[in-house]
Amino acid sequence: MATITDKAAGFALLAFSSLLFVYYSIWVLILPFVDINHSIHQLFLPREYAVILPLTAGTLLLVIIGVFVAIVTISNRKPTVQVKKES
Secondary structure, eight states, rough: OOOOHHHHHHHHHHHHHHHHHHHHHHIIIIGSSTTSSSGGGGGSTTHHHHHHHHHHHHHHHHHHHHHHHHHHHHTTTTOOOOOOOOO
């Protein structure tokens, strides 16, 4: 059963990701159709970052997953047993 702390952490993560989704959606889908002199443009980063930030985050995520898999694979490797041959 989930504790109150687990529920609060889950709600905080859900709220953060929802806000991030809405911010990014407005930034990418709506802002290009708004006049460049409008004051709403001050709330958003330049458009180049709309591509750079997700690519950087995705690359970093793939590197972290790769390092984790490599560490787990190396740490679970069983030592090889050498068999002596009788002459």
